[in-house]
Amino acid sequence: MLLRCLAIQGSWNYEILGGNGIGFCVEPALRALPGGPGGEAYRKALARQCVYFNAHPYLASLAVGALARAELDQNPPERIVRFRTALCGPLGSLGDRLVWAAWLPACSLVALLLFGMGWSALGVAGAFLVLYNTGHLALRAWGLAAGWLHGMRLASALSARWLQQGPQYIGRGAALVAGIALPFASHRAIGGGPILDPVPLAVAALTPCLAMLLVRLHGKVEGWQLLFGLLALLVLYSTVLH
Amino acid sequence: MLLFVLDFLPFVLLGAVLGLDVVSFPQAMISRPIVAATLAGAFAGAPAAGLVVGVALECVALETLPFGASRYPEWGSASVVGGVIGTRGAADALLPDPGAWVIGVMAAIATAWLGGWTMVQHRRLIAYWARPRLNSLASGSMRTVVALQVFGMTSDLVRGGVLTLVALLVSWPITTWAIDAWRLGAVETRGALIIGAAAVGASAVWKVFHGFSVTRRLFVVGLAVGTMLVTFRG
Numbered sequence: 001m002l003l004r005c006l007a008i009q010g011s012w013n014y015e016i017l018g019g020n021g022i023g024f025c026v027e028p029a030l031r032a033l034p035g036g037p038g039g040e041a042y043r044k045a046l047a048r049q050c051v052y053f054n055a056h057p058y059l060a061s062l063a064v065g066a067l068a069r070a071e072l073d074q075n076p077p078e079r080i081v082r083f084r085t086a087l088c089g090p091l092g093s094l095g096d097r098l099v100w101a102a103w104l105p106a107c108s109l110v111a112l113l114l115f116g117m118g119w120s121a122l123g124v125a126g127a128f129l130v131l132y133n134t135g136h137l138a139l140r141a142w143g144l145a146a147g148w149l150h151g152m153r154l155a156s157a158l159s160a161r162w163l164q165q166g167p168q169y170i171g172r173g174a175a176l177v178a179g180i181a182l183p184f185a186s187h188r189a190i191g192g193g194p195i196l197d198p199v200p201l202a203v204a205a206l207t208p209c210l211a212m213l214l215v216r217l218h219g220k221v222e223g224w225q226l227l228f229g230l231l232a233l234l235v236l237y238s239t240v241l242h
Numbered sequence: 243m244l245l246f247v248l249d250f251l252p253f254v255l256l257g258a259v260l261g262l263d264v265v266s267f268p269q270a271m272i273s274r275p276i277v278a279a280t281l282a283g284a285f286a287g288a289p290a291a292g293l294v295v296g297v298a299l300e301c302v303a304l305e306t307l308p309f310g311a312s313r314y315p316e317w318g319s320a321s322v323v324g325g326v327i328g329t330r331g332a333a334d335a336l337l338p339d340p341g342a343w344v345i346g347v348m349a350a351i352a353t354a355w356l357g358g359w360t361m362v363q364h365r366r367l368i369a370y371w372a373r374p375r376l377n378s379l380a381s382g383s384m385r386t387v388v389a390l391q392v393f394g395m396t397s398d399l400v401r402g403g404v405l406t407l408v409a410l411l412v413s414w415p416i417t418t419w420a421i422d423a424w425r426l427g428a429v430e431t432r433g434a435l436i437i438g439a440a441a442v443g444a445s446a447v448w449k450v451f452h453g454f455s456v457t458r459r460l461f462v463v464g465l466a467v468g469t470m471l472v473t474f475r476g
Contacts, residue, residue, distance in 0.1 A: 006268035011394030013368035020372070020379065024391045027384060043382030050379045050387060057269060097453075100307045104271065105450055108300055111276050112443075115297050121289035125280045125296075132271050171454035178447040179464015183472045185301075186440045189294055190432045191337055195473050199433035203440070204469065210441035215448050223305045223442035224315070228351045230438050231344050238341070238426035239419075 001028055001068070005061045005140050016052050022064060022084075023050035029068035045071045048081060054088050056095020061140045063087045065147020066154045073151060083152050090158055099139070102167040106174035107132040109181050116184025182207075247407070252285050253326050254407045260318035261402020264308075265361065266395045273318030275299030275350070282325025291338040295328035296321065298343075298435060299350050301443030306354075307450065316357025317350075319402045323409040324350025327417050340431035341424030342417055347435065349413035357405055364401050368394045 008021040026049045033041040049071075055063060063084070070080050111128035119127070146157040157163075186203055193200065214223050260281075263273040272278065276296040283292010299321055308314045328346020331339040338346065371393055372379075378386040424431070444465075451457040 006270075007266065007391060007395065009269070010266045010392075010398075011368055011372070011390045012265060013365045013372055013394070015369035015372050015376070016379075020387055020390045023379075023387045027387065037384065045382070046384060046387065047380050047382035050382075096309050100309050101450055101453070104274075104307065105304055105447070107271075108274065108276065108304060109447070112297060112300060115276075115293065121280045121284070121293040124293055125277045128274065128276055129270070129272065132274075136270065168454045171451045171457050172460055175447065175451045175454075175457035175461040176464040178444075178451075179461045179466070180468035180471070182440055182444055182465065183468035185297055186436050187472050189297055189337075189436050191429060193429075199429050203433050203437055206437045207440045207444065208465075210437060211444035211448070214441060214445035218445075218449060223445055224302050224351050224354075227302060227438040227442050228348060231348050231435065234344060234426070234431070234434055235348070235420065238344075238431065239423040242425035 001025055001064060002061070002141060002144055004028070005064060005144065008060050008064075009057050016050070017054040018057070018060065019049075019051050019053040022053045022060065022067065025061075025064040026068050026071070030071060032072060033074075041074075044077070048077060048084075053084065055091035056099060058099055058136060058139050059091040059095035059143055061143035062147040062154065062157065063091060065144040065149075066151055067147075069148050069151035075152060079152070087154070094158065094163065097167045098163065098170075099136075102170040102174065103135050104132065106170050106177070107135075109174050109178045112185045113177055113181035116181055116186075116188050118188065247411075250407060250410050253282060253322055253410060254403045256282060256285060257319040257322040257406025258399045258403030260322055261316060261357070261405065262318075262395065262399045264316050264318045266398040273321070275303050275317050275321040275324070278318055278321035279325035279328070279350075282322040283329040286326055286329045286333075288329040288332045288335065288338075290336045291329040291332035292325045294337055295325055295343060295346050295350075298347055298439040299324050301439040301446075302347075302351065303354075304443050304450065305446035313358050313362055315351075315354030316361050316402075316405075317354050318357075319406045319409070320350045320354035320357050322406055323353045323413065326410060327413050330417050331421055337428075337432070339421055339424075340426065340428045341420040344431060344435055345413065345417045345420045347439070349409060349417075353405065353409040356409070357402075360401050360405055364398055367397060 004025040008025055009018055011020045012018050023046055030042050030045050031037045035041050107128055111124050114127055115124045150157050260273040260278045279296030279299055280289055280293045283289045303317045306315050324346045327349045328338050328343045330342040372390055375386050
């Protein structure tokens with residue numbers, strides 16, 4: 001089931017969102033229902049698990065474990081359906097805060113710092129993958145185990161202090177790392193050299209100005225759009241006008 | 243032409259696998275630019291230059307994190323395109339050729355945007371394929387569940403591969419022209435590119451962590467410490 005959880009979004013679509021993925025992940029557990037695979041209990045349970053569902057893909061393993069337990073404990077179908085629906089919101093927002101808004105950028109920023117400190121290509125990419133996936137796989141495995149352990153009493157697992165406070169601590173650490181990483185990474189990416197040369201000085205002076213402009217323009221212009229436009233002007237200047 | 247396309251085959255396969263990693267399987271973030279562009283650079287014989295391209299793209303990607311069911315750029319296949327294009331003419335070099343690097347970053351941004359659109363179309367395609375099978379799903383058919391899952395992942399793999407191929411075919415001749423025609427100095431070009439990429443990264447950090455208390459102050463403290471350390475080291 002843990003391996004299947006890695007493909008939970010394999011059929012994500014605008015009809016049933018991740019519903020089929022949940023059914024796909026829970027299916028091995030349902031084989032233990034009375035009548036075995038293909039039996040009436042199995043088919044009804046599988047059908048229940050394949051309807052509309054949306055949550056953060058990593059924390060969806062909590063739902064997979066809990067729903068498998070709920071089905072094998074043969075809870076009333078309407079209770080399982082209500083429970084399943086109620087899981088979507090909390091698992092989505094908690095996962096977004098913990099993984100997309102904290103853990104992923106934190107690991108990216110650590111990798112940028114390692115690059116700035118002179119690590120090799122293999123070292124930077126390898127360190128990022130090991131660091132990120134230690135958290136990623138641990139979260140999926142914990143989710144599956146906790147879901148199975150608590151079943152429909154999942155609220156206690158969701159209120160774990162590390163889950164609620166984790167994003168805040170990771171965010172603080174990542175912000176500090178970001179501040180240190182950006183000057184180091186920028187310096188190495190421009191080729192190093194004395195910091196008082198015109199180009200490193202220009203980078204140190206203009207980067208914060210442009211960053212502040214982007215923060216001001218938040219909601220109006222995306223940074224990648226502005227960068228694309230600036231680079232297009234740079235190409236024009238260097239190839240045609242220069 | 244066929245030989246030209248066959249030359250791209252390893253990159254197309256890499257783009258397909260990394261495109262799959264973004265959402266469908268296994269979301270291990272092999273598709274993040276700092277890994278994907280480095281891998282593409284390694285495939286092209288220039289891993290160190292690929293890493294530098296990846297660092298610039300990673301700063302940009304920090305701004306576009308994959309929240310919820312929103313549309314977001316697809317950085318897996320895009321970073322392969324950026325890594326291949328950006329490391330042209332940089333065999334064994336520690337830094338990319340300036341013209342190739344700029345075009346590589348632009349190609350990656352454009353491919354990521356197009357990739358986001360193809361992901362939406364892909365999700366619509368799965369929904370279209372699923373619609374006539376909803377009754378079968380409602381009857382608890384294990385075969386339909388697995389078939390839908392396999393169809394989704396296979397078509398996503400194909401999506402990533404086709405996207406990578408098209409992006410490489412379009413951007414390859416532009417890079418050839420840009421490398422020859424580039425007049426601005428290497429240091430100045432790198433400086434200009436890094437000002438843009440680092441500014442996007444810094445503003446992204448400012449915005450992403452705004453919800454957590456004291457993070458902005460910590461970021462500013464970190465910037466001061468980092469700048470001081472670089473100054474003393476330099």
